Amino acid sequence: MTRQTWTAAISALLFVVLAAVIALVPVPYITWAPGTTYDLLGKVNDSDAISISGATVYPTSGQLRMTTISVTAPESNLTLPEVLISYFMPDRVVLPRVAVYRPGTSATDVNREESVLMTQSQTSAVVAALRAANIPVTELPMVYSVQNAGAAAGILEPGDLISAVDGTAVVTPSDVVKAVKDRHVGQRVVFSIIRDRVPMQRAVTTRASTTTPDTPTVGVDINIGYSYDPKVSFAVDPNVGGSSAGLMFSLAIYDRLTTGELVSGQVVAGTGTMTAGGVVGSIGGVAEKLAAASRDKATVFLLPQQNCVDVTSVPAGIRLVPVNDLKGAIAALQMLSDPAQAANVAGCS
Structure with a gap:
């Protein structure tokens, strides 16, 4: 074998090894993508997404969909090719791992924290909805x-x-x-x-x-x-964590506890945290949640007013409705249900 042949063979071998390293070695990034949406006025795995006892409930129509993002799990790693593919895919974002998961935090710790946030979000959403429906809360x-x-x-x-x-x-x-x-x-x-x-x-x-x-x-x-007297239970996937569904939880509970139909047959999706006092807070992943809402046929998307600056494009057929509090979200949906007032509902400016 000539010297040139040896050189070519070794170069090829080194290239294969380098390519394998690039393809297999994890890199410190994670991805966000559109996740599942859940109709909170409907059922999840044959159970009511939200069930209420101890209070009079009223029929509803339409859908109120909480939106989620699909995020790389804390125990999972991405390779460079996976990151590059995600970077160029629509409706996906690549983030440094440290921007989402604190260094040294275990998967168990992350899941526990997310579960606590979800439980706190549900409690605050229930209280805000009961107060909006004039049901006593102590x-x-x-x-x-x-x-x-x-x-x-x-x-x-x-x-x-x-x-x-x-x-x-x-x-x-x-x-x-x-x-x-x-x-x-x-x-x-x-x-x-x-x-x-x-x-x-x-x-x-x-x-x-x-x-x-x-x-x-x-x-x-x-x-x-x-x-408070009513008992409110949630059947949303227990693997879904975080606090960003608070707004939609509150709206679904309020709709069930009050006369009239809040969404009147529409498919409304949204996101936003909720305090017990009815204040809506900002969230992350607006673009991915908008994409999930569009995929699942929503025509209205509620979002915190503060997140309007994060919206760079709006899927066709979706109307953005920014809100600051539960009272404003209820009023906006009531106006959207009235053809004479629908045009007066403000959007992101």
């Missing part, structure tokens, strides 16, 4: 978390609503904190709580704070929770 201090080795471990649970401490009514988290601090280290404290809608009492013996030994503590974090 704010109460709520156990947000319990320290594993704290005094209340195994006695109080996250989600417990606290109505009184040692027989004295409490209204805010600071009321609970003050009531505990007014006791002595080693003193028994009785909490009147509501757990899973059942009133009960639980006694906790205070312990000394690890930072200030003279301060009693029970080892819980307190936040605001809510008490």
Whole structure:
């Protein structure tokens, strides 16, 4: 074999090895793509997407679709060819992995965080919808978390609503904190709580704070929770996480709890976070969610006003309706259902 032949053979071998490395070695990027949409007025796997008991519900028509994005899973990796293909595909975006997943965060941690965000989003959406429908909601201090080795471990649970401490009514988290601090280290404290809608009492013996030994503590974090009569359940895919469906959750619940039809046969999709006070917040992945809405035949797309700047193109046949709060979203849908007022609904400018 001549020297030139050896050189050519080695060069070819090196090229094959280099190509294999490029094709197989993961790169630090992930992709976003249009995900599944769910009709919240319909069914998911033969169950109502949202079911309500303990209150009068009314018939609805049309669809209210929450939108999602399909994102590279935290435990998955992309190769350079996959990233390049995604970069040139329509309705996809390539992002640095660190822009979505914190370095060192495990897949379990990510999924847990996303699940917590979804649960919080559903709670806020329910409260906002009930308030909009003039159904009473009572704010109460709520156990947000319990320290594993704290005094209340195994006695109080996250989600417990606290109505009184040692027989004295409490209204805010600071009321609970003050009531505990007014006791002595080693003193028994009785909490009147509501757990899973059942009133009960639980006694906790205070312990000394690890930072200030003279301060009693029970080892819980307190936040605001809510008490109301209706029971609202969700059947959305448990693998879907995050908080961006809050707006659509609220609208679907409100539509079921009020007379008249909010969407009147239309296919309405949308996205946006929702606070318990009815304020809509911005989200990510607007372009991908718009593409998903268009694919599933939506003609109206609701989005947070703040996200209008993120819209670079609108699929044919979709009308953008930006909103700031639940009240405005309800009013916009009511106007769209009235041919005489539909033209007056503002879009992104």
